[in-house]
Each structure stands twice: as structure tokens, then as C-alpha cells.
Amino acid sequence: MNAPVYAVENLVIDLYTPSVSVRAVDGASFHVSPGETLAIVGESGSGKTVMTLGPLGLMPEGVAVDLRGTARADGRDILTLSPSELSALRGGFFGVIFQDPMSALNPMLKIGPQLASQAQKYAGLSAEAARKEAVSLLARSGIPDPEDRYDRYPHELSGGMLQRAMIALALAARPRVLIADEPTTALDATVQAQILALIRTIQKEDGIAVVLITHDIGAVSVLADRVIVLYAGQIAEEGTAIQVLTAPVHPYTRGLLASVPDFRSESATGTKEIPGIPPNQAQLMPGCRFADRCDMVQATCHSHRPRLQTVGLGDVPHRVACPVVIAAEGIVTHD
Amino acid sequence: MTDVKQADPPAIEAQGLKVHFQTAAGLVRAVDGVDLTIPKGAFHGIVGESGCGKTTLARAIIGLQHATEGTVQINGRDRADWQKQDRKGFARAVQFIFQDPLGSMSRRQTVGQTLEEPLLIHSIGNASERKQRLAELLDLVALPATVLDRIPRSLSGGQRQRVSIARALALNPSLLICDEPLSALDVSVRAQIVNLFARLQAQLGLTIVIVAHDLAIVREVCSEVTVMYLGRVAEQGVTKPVFADPAHPYTQALLSAVPSPDPRIEAPRPRILLAGDPPSPRNPPPGCRFSTRCPVVEPQCRVTEPQLRPVAHSGQAACHLAAAESHAVI
Numbered sequence: 056m057n058a059p060v061y062a063v064e065n066l067v068i069d070l071y072t073p074s075v076s077v078r079a080v081d082g083a084s085f086h087v088s089p090g091e092t093l094a095i096v097g098e099s100g101s102g103k104t105v106m107t108l109g110p111l112g113l114m115p116e117g118v119a120v121d122l123r124g125t126a127r128a129d130g131r132d133i134l135t136l137s138p139s140e141l142s143a144l145r146g147g148f149f150g151v152i153f154q155d156p157m158s159a160l161n162p163m164l165k166i167g168p169q170l171a172s173q174a175q176k177y178a179g180l181s182a183e184a185a186r187k188e189a190v191s192l193l194a195r196s197g198i199p200d201p202e203d204r205y206d207r208y209p210h211e212l213s214g215g216m217l218q219r220a221m222i223a224l225a226l227a228a229r230p231r232v233l234i235a236d237e238p239t240t241a242l243d244a245t246v247q248a249q250i251l252a253l254i255r256t257i258q259k260e261d262g263i264a265v266v267l268i269t270h271d272i273g274a275v276s277v278l279a280d281r282v283i284v285l286y287a288g289q290i291a292e293e294g295t296a297i298q299v300l301t302a303p304v305h306p307y308t309r310g311l312l313a314s315v316p317d318f319r320s321e322s323a324t325g326t327k328e329i330p331g332i333p334p335n336q337a338q339l340m341p342g343c344r345f346a347d348r349c350d351m352v353q354a355t356c357h358s359h360r361p362r363l364q365t366v367g368l369g370d371v372p373h374r375v376a377c378p379v380v381i382a383a384e385g386i387v388t389h390d
Numbered sequence: 391m392t393d394v395k396q397a398d399p400p401a402i403e404a405q406g407l408k409v410h411f412q413t414a415a416g417l418v419r420a421v422d423g424v425d426l427t428i429p430k431g432a433f434h435g436i437v438g439e440s441g442c443g444k445t446t447l448a449r450a451i452i453g454l455q456h457a458t459e460g461t462v463q464i465n466g467r468d469r470a471d472w473q474k475q476d477r478k479g480f481a482r483a484v485q486f487i488f489q490d491p492l493g494s495m496s497r498r499q500t501v502g503q504t505l506e507e508p509l510l511i512h513s514i515g516n517a518s519e520r521k522q523r524l525a526e527l528l529d530l531v532a533l534p535a536t537v538l539d540r541i542p543r544s545l546s547g548g549q550r551q552r553v554s555i556a557r558a559l560a561l562n563p564s565l566l567i568c569d570e571p572l573s574a575l576d577v578s579v580r581a582q583i584v585n586l587f588a589r590l591q592a593q594l595g596l597t598i599v600i601v602a603h604d605l606a607i608v609r610e611v612c613s614e615v616t617v618m619y620l621g622r623v624a625e626q627g628v629t630k631p632v633f634a635d636p637a638h639p640y641t642q643a644l645l646s647a648v649p650s651p652d653p654r655i656e657a658p659r660p661r662i663l664l665a666g667d668p669p670s671p672r673n674p675p676p677g678c679r680f681s682t683r684c685p686v687v688e689p690q691c692r693v694t695e696p697q698l699r700p701v702a703h704s705g706q707a708a709c710h711l712a713a714a715e716s717h718a719v720i
């Protein structure tokens with residue numbers, strides 16, 4: 056496998072607001088290589104956004120942040136960078152697609168010039184070349200009549216068009232890593248399918264690394280090579296998309312998949328529910344964070360925090376943080 | 391549902407329903423000629439892309455939205471007359487759950503007050519009977535009694551949705567209409583609420599209509615489905631046959647857009663990718679509304695608007711080609 060372009064290790068992120076302190080991410084490691092799509096899956100509040108964008112200095116506003124661990128972009132430690140160095144890196148090395156396109160696009164400026172100025176700044180193009188590049192980025196992102204759309208304001212585009220414009224904006228700087236934070240959550244199924252197909256095409260053509268943050272198992276199934284399942288700030292399971300989606304081991308992953316119906320599969324179980332709700336991250340108990348909702352729970356689960364164990368070897372190890380299922384099902388571990 | 395007695399009037403019968411909005415930019419045809427019959431005891435799903443008129447249709451059915459044209463009968467009574475003659479009686483029989491549950495609850499009221507309010511408005515029971523009813527309601531939606539003293543904002547999304555369902559059930563309605571009750575919920579919690587609806591429907595014999603985005607879930611729980619496109623019904627019928635053998639090219643594309651959660655099924659699957667967005671309801675195209683995006687469009691489609699006709703799966707579809715095919719089959 057290629058060397059990772061973005062690698063994070065033992066990340067711990069605490070967030071402090073005047074009223075609460077939250078351990079948003081608790082000892083997570085991940086990496087992504089060129090030409091590869093890593094999906095980070097979890098329910099809202101599980102820490103997907105903070106874990107991926109936190110090391111880049113993109114944190115929620117009005118919150119004090121304590122961040123520990125290491126994060127490397129192309130081998131370079133980014134946690135020691137100054138805010139201005141980090142901002143330059145964000146623009147050029149990382150392209151980010153946000154859930155809400157309006158948070159990235161300036162509503163007062165026309166679409167085209169916003170793209171052109173990105174391309175000029177980070178890809179080092181002349182004004183004339185940047186304009187051409189912007190039009191071709193719009194075309195590439197599936198926007199019909201890009202010459203006309205170049206001169207439109209964001210509010211003149213539909214939700215799907217705006218999302219495409221934001222993808223164009225993220226690509227303008229020719230990033231090495233594209234981070235897509237719930238890129239299709241607000242969109243209709245038909246437009247979702249278009250956007251996922253677009254991201255896949257771009258990735259194939261440019262060989263960039265993609266990190267897809269989502270709670271939509273369907274989107275993972277379409278795009279991901281590897282998957283990380285996050286629960287309450289900790290990694291519950293990771294492996295290839297095939298391993299995690301078709302042979303899940305962790306009770307949370309199993310529950311999550313069983314709650315998603317598949318109308319194409321005869322064997323799918325329909326909508327099984329996971330009882331209860333995710334824990335309050337401001338009042339975490341010791342032990343396994345899934346213990347309150349888990350149908351396999353044992354007494355030790357409440358006191359011992361499970362560590363990730365390798366249950367499948369290969370190019371990509373399949374790792375699971377649940378000693379109970381591993382023991383109960385006689386799964387062989389390799390660490 | 392096939393075992394409904396003939397004599398029983400449908401829960402909902404809408405005919406020629408239109409809702410047009412006059413705006414600065416022109417006339418918006420949000421709902422533009424919908425016929426819909428929903429038998430008693432059905433669990434009916436309404437699906438379609440954003441802006442196709444689902445919310446407007448649901449609101450027009452229960453009179454929250456003035457209809458430009460058309461009639462609605464509920465339980466065999468003209469809805470407008472019923473509301474005029476007996477507003478409270480209508481409100482007891484028919485309940486609506488809004489797209490945004492928080493927006494429809496007071497910021498200061500506790501869950502207990504929120505649930506008791508409809509009972510007080512309708513002068514139902516004395517204090518101890520109402521207390522008893524609140525306990526029953528919490529039980530129905532599987533909430534612990536401890537939530538009674540909390541304010542809805544402090545609850546999780548799934549708990550809030552349970553509160554809004556409990557409130558809608560307070561007056562023992564026979565018909566429940568819900569606008570996107572699942573969209574804001576996390577996946578694992580979505581399954582809880584879906585199963586709650588299915589259980590309530592069976593337990594209380596309710597007729598439930600839900601507007602939903604998640605087609606796989608509609609397939610799972612709804613007995614029948616209506617697919618809307620640009621203010622009109624594209625296809626309707628019993629859910630499983632419609633999903634197995636969709637007759638309308640738009641339904642086919644919509645279903646094709648839903649990925650399988652299993653990558654082994656997803657990867658080799660041929661997909662229909664529709665180009666572009668739906669046209670604006672300000673100026674729907676002439677002829678078939680789907681003709682600007684339809685992969686199998688024919689010249690006649692741009693001229694003549696197709697009407698709903700019986701198709702092979704025994705429901706109906708509004709497509710010139712689907713109708714032709716079904717005639718060949720029948």
C-alpha cells in the first residue's frame with residue numbers, strides 16, 4: 056500500500072464550553088493513502104467531524120480545545136504549525152467539502168470568481184488561467200452551462216448545484232486529501248447518487264486520498280475502501296469495507312447494520328433497533344462505552360475499556376474493540 | 391390492505407387537489423392535480439424529491455393549507471364541512487406531526503405539560519384521569535415517567551419524536567399524518583421510531599400517512615406508497631410490488647439511486663443516474679413533467695400529459711410507456 060498522506064495517531068480531543076467539558080475523541084488513530092477512500096462512520100456526536108478536521112485547526116467556534124496526539128500530512132507534523140501555516144496547508148493540501156455548502160461559499164460573491172481566486176492562490180495560476188480553470192472545475196463537477204453559472208451567486212443555485220460548486224471549490228487548490236463531511240446528507244436520493252458518483256470519478260482520475268465522514272451506510276458501500284466505525288469518540292471497529300459491512304464483529308457495528316434495511320437483499324433483516332441512545336460524552340463511565348445498549352454485555356464491560364484487537368490479517372487488518380464477542384465466538388486474534 | 395370492508399369509507403379521499411402559491415416570481419404549482427385514496431388501516435408512505443409537494447399535499451389534506459382546487463373527504467365526510475361544523479371533533483380524529491418536532495413545541499413547557507395540553511383543550515377527564523392518560527401515553531411510546539418534568543429541548547432527537555407522537559395520540563385519533571418524522575434522526579434511533587409506528591398502527595388500528603425520504607424504510611414498513619414528482623402523483627400502489635416492479639421511469643430512477651448497504655451487491659449493480667435537478671414548479675414542462683430528465687422519453691411525452699392508469703403491479707402510474715406495457719401484460 057502507498058505511504059499515508061494524512062496520518063493521525065492516539066488523538067485525544069477535549070472540548071470545553073462554559074458549562075460542560077466533553078471528551079469528543081478518545082485515543083483514535085487513522086490514516087489515508089493516495090487513491091484510497093476511508094469512510095468514518097458514526098452517529099451524530101460520535102466525534103467524526105472533530106476527529107478529522109480538529110487536527111487541521113477547524114474546530115467548533117466558541118469552544119476551548121485541548122488536543123493531544125500526533126497528526127502528519129505527508130510526513131510533516133501539523134500539530135506544531137502556526138495558525139497561518141495551518142491555514143495555508145488547509146487551502147492547498149486539504150480540500151474540505153462541508154455538509155452545508157453555504158458555510159464554505161461566500162454568499163455575497165459570485166461562484167466563479169470564488170473558485171478562480173482559490174485556484175490562483177493555491178495552484179499558482181494567472182488570473183486568466185484561473186478563470187479557465189474555474190469554468191472547467193464547474194463543468195467537471197457536473198454543473199450544466201458552466202460559463203453562465205460562473206457569474207451566478209450561491210443563492211441562485213439549487214442544493215445539489217451548490218454542493219457541486221463546493222466540490223469544485225475544494226478541488227480548485229488541487230488538494231492531495233479531499234475530506235467530505237456528510238457531503239450528501241441534505242440531498243435527495245437522486246442527487247446523492249450523482250454526488251457520490253462525482254466524488255468517485257474525481258478520486259479515480261486524480262488519485263487523491265478521500266476521507267468520507269458519514270452516518271449513511273449506503274454512501275460507505277458506494278465509495279469506501281476502508282471503514283472506521285466510531286462510537287462515542289472511540290473506534291469500535293475498522294477494516295476493509297467488505298470486512299466491516301459484511302462480516303461485522305463489534306455489537307455496535309452489527310446493530311447499526313441491522314437497523315439499515317436493504318430492499319435488494321433477500322437475507323436482510325429489516326429494521327432491528329439498538330435500544331437506548333448514545334452516552335452523554337460529558338459524563339462518560341469507565342469501561343466500554345456501548346455497555347448500556349449492548350445485548351452481549353458482561354460485568355467486566357463496565358470496568359474495562361476494550362482495546363482494538365486484530366481479528367483478520369491482510370493488507371488491511373480487521374480490528375475490533377470487543378473482547379466478549381471475540382471470546383464468545385472463538386475468533387482468533389493476531390496481536 | 392385487502393381485507394378492508396367495502397362499506398367502510400376510505401380514511402382519505404382527495405380528488406383533483408391543487409395548491410398554487412402566488413409569488414413575486416410567478417405562480418408556484420406546488421400541488422397540481424392529485425387524486426389519492428387511502429383506505430382505513432393503511433400505513434401509507436409519500437415519497438419524492440425535495441420540493442415535489444409532499445408537505446404541501448399533506449397540509450392541504452388536513453386543511454392546514456388552503457387548496458386552490460379539489461376536494462378532500464376524511465372518513466367519508468367532506469373535510470372542509472367537518473372542520474366548519476365540529477372543529478374539535480375533527481382535531482380529535484385527525485392529528486398531524488410536523489417536520490420539525492421542536493418547532494411545534496413550546497420552549498418553556500415540560501413534556502408533561504406538552505402532553506396534557508390537548509386533554510385540557512378538549513376538556514378530557516379530571517386531574518387524576520389525565521395523569522393516568524399521560525402514563526398510558528408514555529407507555530405507548532416507550533418513554534420513562536422521568537421525562538415528564540423535562541423540557542423537550544433537553545431530550546435527544548428520538549425522545550423528542552416520541553413526545554410528539556405521544557402528544558398526537560393523546561386524543562385517540564383514527565388518522566395520523568406525519569411529515570418526515572424520521573429524517574432528523576440517527577440511523578439506529580430511526581429504526582426505533584419506525585418500529586414504534588408499525589407497532590402503534592397494529593395495536594391501535596390507526597391509519598398512518600408518513601412523508602419520508604428513506605425509501606428503504608418505506609419499503610420495510612409502509613403497506614402502500616405514493617411517488618410524487620413536481621406536484622403530481624407519478625406512481626402509486628402496494629409497496630412491495632411497486633418496489634419490485636416499478637412502472638414509472640422516475641420511480642425506477644429513484645429506487646436505483648438508493649445504494650445497497652452491502653458493497654458486494656452495490657459494486658456490480660447497474661445504476662440509472664438522472665441528469666440534473668427537477669425543474670421548478672413555477673414552470674413545469676409541457677406534457678409529461680418528467681420528460682426533461684426521462685431516459686426513455688418519446689416525442690409524444692413532450693406534448694401529452696400522461697394520466698394515472700393501471701399498471702402491471704396492480705397499482706397505477708402516470709407514464710405513456712408504462713401504460714402501454716401494462717396493457718400488453720394484462
Ligand SMILES: Nc1ncnc2c1ncn2[C@@H]1O[C@H](COP(=O)(O)OP(=O)(O)OP(=O)(O)O)[C@@H](O)[C@H]1O
Pocket residue numbers: 411412413418419420438439440441442443444445446447671
Ligand atoms: N407558502 C409558500 N409560498 C410559495 N411557495 C411555496 C410555499 N410553500 C411551498 N412552496 C413551494 O412549493 C413546492 C413544494 O413544497 P413542499 O414544501 O410541499 O415540498 P416537499 O416535497 O415537502 O419538500 P421537502 O422534501 O424539501 O420537504 C416547492 O417548490 C416550495 O418552494
Ligand SMILES: Nc1ncnc2c1ncn2[C@@H]1O[C@H](COP(=O)(O)OP(=O)(O)O)[C@@H](O)[C@H]1O
Pocket residue numbers: 070072077078079097098099100101102103104105106115116118336
Ligand atoms: N460547538 C460545540 N460545543 C460543545 N461541544 C461540541 C461542539 N461541537 C461538537 N461538540 C461535541 O463534540 C463531540 C463530537 O462532535 P462532532 O465531531 O461534531 O460529531 P459528529 O461529526 O460525529 O456528529 C460531541 O460530543 C459534541 O457534542
Ligand code: SF4
Pocket residue numbers: 305306307343344345346347349350351352353356361376377378379380
Ligand atoms: S465490550 Fe462488552 S459492552 Fe462493549 S461491545 Fe463488547 S460485549 Fe458489548
Ligand code: SF4
Pocket residue numbers: 638639640678679680681682684685686687688691696708709710711712
Ligand atoms: S410519459 Fe414519457 S417522459 Fe414521462 S415518464 Fe413516461 S416515458 Fe418518460
Ligand SMILES: [Mg+2]
Pocket residue numbers: 103104105236
Ligand atoms: Mg459532523
Ligand SMILES: [Mg+2]
Pocket residue numbers: 444445446489569
Ligand atoms: Mg417537506
